[in-house]
Amino acid sequence: MDFNYDVIVIGAGHAGNEAACASANMGSKTLLITMDMNKIGQMSCNPAVGGIAKGQIVREIDALGGQMGIVTDRSAIQFRMLNRSKGPAMWSPRSQSDRHRFIEEWIKTMSETPNLYIWQDTVTQLIFDKNTITGLKTALGVVMKAKSVVLTAGTFLGGLMHFGKNQLNGGRISEPASYGLTEQLKEIGFTSDRMKTGTPCRIDGRTIDFSKMTEQIGENDFHKFSFLEDVTRDLKQMSCHITYTNEQTHEELRKGLEFSPLYNGQIQSIGPRYCPSIETKIITFADKTAHQLFLEPEGVDSNEYYLNGFSSSLPLQTQINAIHTISGLENHN
């Protein structure tokens, strides 16, 4: 085989998929290398796209000929325009996607893109000629050459996951981390740092009492991400549901704080401003007696619900005890 490409993209997440399609559509012989071809476009946290600021970016990607808006519309199970109380410049499209359909749509899009090839493997080494990249080496021992290499490895480079005091190496849940590339990049002069993010537990929908929650129905008007008329939102639309934490929930969470990797020094890195953990919220906003939570469906054929607003690194049992105090989740599994 001739492993010689114009462009090689490392990592098939949101960024890598878009980069690979853009490169191939512009006529470059492009290879997308990723650890697991069945997880192309896998959403690391909740299966949602857009929201404030990010929704505008997705529409800009669409206007520039990108794929993300199209894939999102085709896999959307709820669509809302946030910030409607403000002027149109502030409106923010946000969709809840079917997690599996999102991956399927990406795979279909890639398969239909000329000049684009996919290789399932892990990149272990970048190859340089002085300070110019010329190729890479993979875990299977394959050496590939390219004029340009795009690195979109997401949270995988040296990734470490915290569950209370338990630590596991990993790029995200059930997927291995990637080692060696950060060290190489540092050697040639890049600086690196670590950030942290978090995710909430998922709830079995069969154990949720939705009658105790407020239903949030999606909007079935003309809105979508893509400006292309033949791109439509066809999947069954599903509701989200709103509930709240209460003082008893906060009390249960406080009992586990000494085991929180965020507060006992186990996690040293800082987090981005989006999506603070529930333990951060009860400390930063100690005067608040309730925090809003959203139960978001993960797909049309799934019982899985994402508990938006309850991201946490607290031990499992602390999280379970706290969740049992929440209206509608008393019997959750």
Ligand SMILES: Cc1cc2nc3c(=O)[nH]c(=O)nc-3n(C[C@H](O)[C@H](O)[C@H](O)COP(=O)(O)OP(=O)(O)OC[C@H]3O[C@@H](n4cnc5c(N)ncnc54)[C@H](O)[C@@H]3O)c2cc1C
């Ligand atoms: C628990 C968690 C919660 C998060 N919550 C949010 C959130 O609420 N909002 C938000 O905007 N973002 C969140 N993120 C960040 C999320 O990672 C990004 O938003 C988004 O997924 C980044 O896309 P990406 O394409 O850069 O990388 P990713 O989606 O992470 O994709 C990286 C890809 O690179 C591949 N890869 C990595 N290293 C190699 C290698 N050496 N060789 C071959 N393939 C490789 C991986 O297999 C993967 O397919 C969260 C991440 C995690 C882990």
